[in-house]
Amino acid sequence: MNKLQVSMRGQNVIASPIRKFLPLMRAAEERGTRVYKLNVGDPDLVPPPKFFETIKKYNPASLGYAPSPGIKAHTEAWIKYYRQFGVDLAAADIIPTVGCAEAIMLALQAVADIGDEVLVFEPLYTSYKSFSVMTGIKLVPVLLPIENNFALPDAKIIEKKITKKTKAIVVINPDNPTGKLWSDKELSTIIKIAKKHNLFIISDETYREIRFDSKKPVCLLSHKDAPQNVVVCDSVSKRFSMPGARIGCVVSCNKAIMQSILKFAQARLSAGTLEQLGLVPLLQHSKRYTDQITREYHRRRDVVAQGLSKIPAVFKPAQGAFYQAVGLPVDDAEEFVKFMIGKFTYKGATVMVTPMRDFYISQGKGKNEIRIAYVLNTKDLKQAMDVLARGVEEYNR
Ligand SMILES: Cc1ncc(COP(=O)(O)O)c(C=O)c1O
Structure with missing residues (x-):
C-alpha cells in the first residue's frame, strides 16, 4: 500500500x-x-512614494487577474526602463513575474529538463539550490575562491565542467552573496563559452544599478554577441527597495524561449495587478x-x-x-x-x-x-x- x-x-x-x-x-x-x-x-x-500614490488612485469595480504577459502599461514601462541600458525590446520579449524568484524558476524550466545540468558559480545565492531540487535540474558549481576576490578562472577550467547535459550558465551581476561586479572581460568569456557550446546564459540582474565603480549599469542583452543566448531575470525588489511588491520580469530576445515561458506564465495566471500598476511611474523614471x-x-x-x-x-x-x-x-x-x-x-x-x-x-x-x-x-x-x-x-x- x-x-x-x-x-x-x-x-x-x-x-x-x-x-x-x-x-x-x-x-x-x-x-x-x-x-x-x-x-x-x-x-x-x-521606497518611492509614487508607488503608493498611484495605487491609491486606482479604484476599479473589481480586482481582476492581470493578463499573463503583463499589463500593457507595465510592460511598456519596463521597455522604456531597459532603453536606458541600450536594450530595445518588443512587448513579446518580456513577461512580468512574481519577483525575480519566479523569473529564475521560469527561465530554468525553459532552458533545461529534469536531469539536465546548469553551471553556476559558488558561493551562490541559495535559492538557486532550492530551485534545483524543485525542478530536478542539477547545478554544477565552478568555485570562485574568496582569496582571489571571486575572479573568474580560466575558460578551460569552466569548460571542463561542461557535459552533453549542460544547458545553461548562471551569472549574477552584481552578485549576491559576494558583492562581485563582473568585468567586461569576464562577461565576454562567459558569452564566448556559451556560444561555443550552445548554452543559454541566465543573467540575474536583480542588483543592476547598485555598483560602486561609477560606470553605467549593464544589461547583458545589450552585448552585441549575446542576445539569442541570454535570458535576463530581473526584479524591482532592491532597485526600488520594495521586495514586498513581489514584481520582477523575465526578458529574452529568443522567441522560442519566450513562447515557452509565456505558456508557463499562463498556467500560473499573472503577477499582481496593483503592484504592476503602481510600478509604472517608477520604471519610467528610475534613475x-x-x-x-x-x-x-x-x-x-x-x-x-x-x-x-x-x-x-x-x-x-x-x-x-x-x-x-x-x-x-x-x-x-x-x-x-x-x-x-x-x-x-x-x-x-x-x-x-x-x-x-x-x-x-x-x-x-x-x-x-x-x-x-x-x-x-x-x-x-x-x-x-x-x-x-x-x-x-x-x-x-
Ligand atoms: C541574486 C538574487 N536573485 C533573485 C533574488 C530574488 O528577488 P525577488 O525578491 O525579486 O524575488 C534575490 C533576492 O535576494 C537575489 O539576491
Whole structure:
C-alpha cells in the first residue's frame, strides 16, 4: 500500500540558511539585547512614494487577474526602463513575474529538463539550490575562491565542467552573496563559452544599478554577441527597495524561449495587478532613485570595509549589490554566529550575520566565511561593526 509521505523534493530541499537562526535571535531580543540585523537582504530604505500614490488612485469595480504577459502599461514601462541600458525590446520579449524568484524558476524550466545540468558559480545565492531540487535540474558549481576576490578562472577550467547535459550558465551581476561586479572581460568569456557550446546564459540582474565603480549599469542583452543566448531575470525588489511588491520580469530576445515561458506564465495566471500598476511611474523614471540608493549603499560599503579593517579578515571591499563576503579568523562561522546571538553582547548589543557554508554546493567550503548585508543606516552600521570586531576577539579567547 502507498505510504502517506512527503515527496523526495520536499524532503531534500534546504531550509533558508538566512532564516534558520531566527529562534535564537528572538530569544536574544526577549533577553533585551539589541540585535543589529545584517543577515537578510531586505532593504531598509524608503521606497518611492509614487508607488503608493498611484495605487491609491486606482479604484476599479473589481480586482481582476492581470493578463499573463503583463499589463500593457507595465510592460511598456519596463521597455522604456531597459532603453536606458541600450536594450530595445518588443512587448513579446518580456513577461512580468512574481519577483525575480519566479523569473529564475521560469527561465530554468525553459532552458533545461529534469536531469539536465546548469553551471553556476559558488558561493551562490541559495535559492538557486532550492530551485534545483524543485525542478530536478542539477547545478554544477565552478568555485570562485574568496582569496582571489571571486575572479573568474580560466575558460578551460569552466569548460571542463561542461557535459552533453549542460544547458545553461548562471551569472549574477552584481552578485549576491559576494558583492562581485563582473568585468567586461569576464562577461565576454562567459558569452564566448556559451556560444561555443550552445548554452543559454541566465543573467540575474536583480542588483543592476547598485555598483560602486561609477560606470553605467549593464544589461547583458545589450552585448552585441549575446542576445539569442541570454535570458535576463530581473526584479524591482532592491532597485526600488520594495521586495514586498513581489514584481520582477523575465526578458529574452529568443522567441522560442519566450513562447515557452509565456505558456508557463499562463498556467500560473499573472503577477499582481496593483503592484504592476503602481510600478509604472517608477520604471519610467528610475534613475534618480537608483542613483540615490547607490550612493547610500556606497557609503555603507565604506563603513563596513572600515570596520572590517580592524579584524584580521580576508576580504576586498564589495563592488556592488549590498553584501560583503568576509573570511573571518574563526574556526567555524556557524558556531560563531550561534555564539554572537546566543551569548555575546557588547554595550547591550549583538550582531546577526549569515554564515556562508550554505552558499556553497561543494562540501567543506566557506566554513569560516560570513555575509554581511548592509541594510542599516551608517550610524548603526558603524556600531554593528564595532560589536562584530569585539565578538570575534571574544569568540577566539
Ligand atoms: C541574486 C538574487 N536573485 C533573485 C533574488 C530574488 O528577488 P525577488 O525578491 O525579486 O524575488 C534575490 C533576492 O535576494 C537575489 O539576491
